[in-house]
Amino acid sequence: MINHEKYTAYCGLYCLDCIPSNKKLFNILNELENLLEEIKFDKYAELKSKTNEKFNDYSKFVEVLNEMKKLECVALCTEGGCKKNCKIRECVKEKNFQGCWECKEFKECELLDYLKGIHSIEHNLEMIRKYGVNNWADKRGKHYNWL
Ligand code: SF4
Numbered sequence: 001m002i003n004h005e006k007y008t009a010y011c012g013l014y015c016l017d018c019i020p021s022n023k024k025l026f027n028i029l030n031e032l033e034n035l036l037e038e039i040k041f042d043k044y045a046e047l048k049s050k051t052n053e054k055f056n057d058y059s060k061f062v063e064v065l066n067e068m069k070k071l072e073c074v075a076l077c078t079e080g081g082c083k084k085n086c087k088i089r090e091c092v093k094e095k096n097f098q099g100c101w102e103c104k105e106f107k108e109c110e111l112l113d114y115l116k117g118i119h120s121i122e123h124n125l126e127m128i129r130k131y132g133v134n135n136w137a138d139k140r141g142k143h144y145n146w147l
Pocket residue numbers: 009010011012013077078081082083086087088089
């Protein structure tokens with residue numbers, strides 16, 4: 001049985017839905033980086049840039065690849081992963097709550113505003129409140145609004 005409590009972040013996100021927790025993505029990025037280095041694709045890109053100027057930007061691509069790799073969350077929110085100095089996490093702990101779902105102010109809370117613009121935070125918090133932290137996961141909303 002999946003331990004949904006473990007994957008439920010203080011703010012009401014479900015950690016495994018986050019792009020920074022997407023193991024498949026980071027495995028592919030690491031594999032791609034290793035392969036590109038192994039076959040010295042930078043030299044090949046230099047050669048190809050003589051006939052296709054887009055390859056002049058190859059170093060930019062490598063830079064972006066590195067930045068993407070840095071997005072990986074190595075731990076769950078409740079284990080200190082995600083944002084290092086998360087004001088939401090600090091606030092929840094100060095109030096001795098398990099998560100924002102226990103807070104009467106979650107609808108008006110400004111700390112959650114940024115997340116509300118991207119994720120179904122209010123819906124999730126209502127579901128956790130109604131069904132409990134172990135039984136809400138199958139009722140969670142779209143993680144990213146654009147999906
Ligand atoms: S660190 Fe903060 S923003 Fe990230 S999942 Fe945890 S509570 Fe939410």
